[in-house]
Amino acid sequence: MLLDLPFVAVGLIAVIGLGAMIAKKNLIKVILGLGLLEGAVNLFLVAVGYRQDGIAPIFTNAPEGVMVMPTVQALTLTAIVIGVATLALLLTMAMAIHRHYKTLNVERIVKLKG
Amino acid sequence: MKKIVRTAARLLYPFAFIYGAYIVLHGHLTPGGGFQGGAVIATGFALMLAAHGPGELSGIFKRAALNICEVAGLLIFVLAGFGGLTHGRAFLFNWLANAGGLFGHSVAHGPNPGDLNTGGLVPLLNIAVGLEVLGALSLIIYYMMTFANHIEEGGPDDAA
Amino acid sequence: MRALISLAIFLLMAGSFLHVALSDELSFGNPSRTEMDDYFIANGQRQTGANNIVAAVLFDYRGIDTLGEASVLFVAVLGVGLVIRRAMAPGSEGDGERGESP
Numbered sequence: 001m002l003l004d005l006p007f008v009a010v011g012l013i014a015v016i017g018l019g020a021m022i023a024k025k026n027l028i029k030v031i032l033g034l035g036l037l038e039g040a041v042n043l044f045l046v047a048v049g050y051r052q053d054g055i056a057p058i059f060t061n062a063p064e065g066v067m068v069m070p071t072v073q074a075l076t077l078t079a080i081v082i083g084v085a086t087l088a089l090l091l092t093m094a095m096a097i098h099r100h101y102k103t104l105n106v107e108r109i110v111k112l113k114g
Numbered sequence: 115m116k117k118i119v120r121t122a123a124r125l126l127y128p129f130a131f132i133y134g135a136y137i138v139l140h141g142h143l144t145p146g147g148g149f150q151g152g153a154v155i156a157t158g159f160a161l162m163l164a165a166h167g168p169g170e171l172s173g174i175f176k177r178a179a180l181n182i183c184e185v186a187g188l189l190i191f192v193l194a195g196f197g198g199l200t201h202g203r204a205f206l207f208n209w210l211a212n213a214g215g216l217f218g219h220s221v222a223h224g225p226n227p228g229d230l231n232t233g234g235l236v237p238l239l240n241i242a243v244g245l246e247v248l249g250a251l252s253l254i255i256y257y258m259m260t261f262a263n264h265i266e267e268g269g270p271d272d273a274a
Numbered sequence: 275m276r277a278l279i280s281l282a283i284f285l286l287m288a289g290s291f292l293h294v295a296l297s298d299e300l301s302f303g304n305p306s307r308t309e310m311d312d313y314f315i316a317n318g319q320r321q322t323g324a325n326n327i328v329a330a331v332l333f334d335y336r337g338i339d340t341l342g343e344a345s346v347l348f349v350a351v352l353g354v355g356l357v358i359r360r361a362m363a364p365g366s367e368g369d370g371e372r373g374e375s376p
């Protein structure tokens with residue numbers, strides 16, 4: 001079990017992010033929990049594609065050895081950029097909510113009328 | 115103090131641009147590519163924005179120039195994809211690889227020192243995505259700084 | 275009561291995350307299905323001409339995913355601009371007492 005330390009770390013970071021999203025009352029802390037969850041998923045994607053004693057899948061002046069899997073690294077690049085886009089939009093909406101309601105407590109932003 | 119920060123930023127941003135352009139252009143030979151290089155160039159923009167503030171920039175740092183950059187990136191991507199359709203194959207087919215023209219040299223299997231003239235459609239799409247990512251990230255920073263300054267000054271209807 | 279339900283759901287999801295990590299299904303260093311990646315590593319350099327196999331996969335073999343990602347980034351910047359323009363319009367500053375209808 002000690003050899004699968006990356007997968008245990010992925011599980012721990014995901015659980016911490018999920019707990020932050022459920023239990024915290026400040027809107028910024030909820031958004032930070034979402035960022036932690038996305039980081040855990042990206043780490044999991046990169047850790048799945050590793051081969052024992054592997055080198056990077058690049059042929060320019062490549063040393064000897066087997067190459068790790070390149071497809072999951074492409075998926076992770078896409079996921080990181082989409083995570084940046086999502087967090088930018090969420091934080092902008094949090095700024096607008098704070099300007100309108102003068103508070104960031106999620107238990108007091110429930111007065112939707114009209 | 116403001117004078118020192120502004121002079122230092124004006125001296126340092128070309129190095130960030132050159133480093134980011136190197137990462138974008140050599141994306142098919144070394145680790146990197148469009149997204150990573152575009153993010154590095156956006157940190158050069160962020161340096162100038164943090165030193166001067168969003169209302170006082172001109173030249174290549176204006177909002178209209180960043181808008182044109184971002185839109186041009188996405189348009190070049192789509193138009194380069196249509197080139198595959200005119201050659202009778204699928205959308206985004208690599209119609210420049212092993213063809214002898216621009217970016218057209220062939221590469222044998224195995225380690226080699228790396229030739230910049232290879233790759234086909236991959237360096238072209240790297241440049242397009244690099245333009246789009248630098249425009250998009252710089253515009254996000256620009257908009258959020260404008261909004262933060264607007265909140266700090268109280269807005270135009272503070273007396274309401 | 276609501277706290278108890280949310281705690282139960284959290285324990286369920288945390289258990290499913292940690293179960294995959296601590297069981298023996300995944301082994302670090304030995305991926306299980308590698309046929310597609312072996313094909314990419316063996317033929318990517320000859321077919322696309324790029325030395326960087328990750329860039330070849332991102333822009334040649336899976337180019338449409340990259341087009342989708344570029345458009346997601348574009349739409350996110352569009353959304354940020356629209357929200358800020360609406361929030362900076364005069365008359366939109368609230369007092370925090372009750373909700374305002376748009």
